[in-house]
Amino acid sequence: MNRTDRTIISNKLSAVSIRDFLLVTTVWKRSSFRVAARELGISPSGLSHQVRKVEEALGTTLFERSSQQVKATLEGEVLLSHIQDVLGVVGKLDLLAVKTSRPFGGHLKLGAISTIGAYVLPHVVNLFEANFPDVRIDLLEGKTEGVTQRLRGSEIDMMLSCRFADDADLETKPLFTERFDLIVNVAHPLAANTSINVQDIDASEFMTMADGEGYSEDTLPATIRTAQHDYNACCTEIRGLSLETIGALVSTRGGASLVPSLASPRLSTFPNVKIVSISGRAPQRTIYASWRRSSPHQEAFHQLCHVLSEMQAVCDLPIAGASSL
Numbered sequence: 323m324n325r326t327d328r329t330i331i332s333n334k335l336s337a338v339s340i341r342d343f344l345l346v347t348t349v350w351k352r353s354s355f356r357v358a359a360r361e362l363g364i365s366p367s368g369l370s371h372q373v374r375k376v377e378e379a380l381g382t383t384l385f386e387r388s389s390q391q392v393k394a395t396l397e398g399e400v401l402l403s404h405i406q407d408v409l410g411v412v413g414k415l416d417l418l419a420v421k422t423s424r425p426f427g428g429h430l431k432l433g434a435i436s437t438i439g440a441y442v443l444p445h446v447v448n449l450f451e452a453n454f455p456d457v458r459i460d461l462l463e464g465k466t467e468g469v470t471q472r473l474r475g476s477e478i479d480m481m482l483s484c485r486f487a488d489d490a491d492l493e494t495k496p497l498f499t500e501r502f503d504l505i506v507n508v509a510h511p512l513a514a515n516t517s518i519n520v521q522d523i524d525a526s527e528f529m530t531m532a533d534g535e536g537y538s539e540d541t542l543p544a545t546i547r548t549a550q551h552d553y554n555a556c557c558t559e560i561r562g563l564s565l566e567t568i569g570a571l572v573s574t575r576g577g578a579s580l581v582p583s584l585a586s587p588r589l590s591t592f593p594n595v596k597i598v599s600i601s602g603r604a605p606q607r608t609i610y611a612s613w614r615r616s617s618p619h620q621e622a623f624h625q626l627c628h629v630l631s632e633m634q635a636v637c638d639l640p641i642a643g644a645s646s647l
Contacts, residue, residue: 343376350402424456425622430460431477431479432482434462434481447461449630476614491614498633500584502580502581503599504597504598505568565582565589582607
């Protein structure tokens, strides 16, 4: 880089700080000055002023502003992408500058999908705090796609889900498997049983979880696997619903569904429902942990995975991979 290049960079960007870059990328992610300002703890007018300062320094308009939404311009998309890269590098420099020996730099942001959160996260937090007492943990819950996007966008550090993240930028490890029980309305024919075989489950008035949110399809009886792909069948697909919502639907609407065994004690308290255990090779799901390969905390993530695999014994769950899926 020659002297002229250094002068141009200095003159254009001397008034712009790393914090200014963080402000414009937050507006970009949220597509709203009001939402971004609330998240950042500043006024919308103050945020708008800072964004205009960055735009003046870069010599281009980053956003199209309207009463409905804020959208990046074509030039803005390119610049904001590079600014995001700069923030990623700065984050790593800041982490190295701390020179701390604490795992995860002393702070872990953990996300989980909604069908895991309420029943798995309490066990996860207990194990985490027992093994990483000096590390602060923040929790986030959401749908699979949203939590995955937050992981890719560096808004969280690790994700717990039921889907193997087939992504070259993410490292994914299986933690444990969890069996499913049958939840039925008390008027359902199978409600008279305390235990059934998976082949006893009929597709009639049955609600199945969408791919990535529940059980492995090949552990379901053939009648339900067929009904899942039959438009005329009375098998209903559940997508993005909490386990409590599933319990409420069975309670008020009737029918049946499958729920993870850790959720069964709570859901059994719903009116007009019964939990029926499934003997033999029951439907099950695998819980995975995923994180970015670019993170400097690879060793700590592997240590945490080893710790969380203890849930297999703590919650009396079957060993992952013990039965062929």
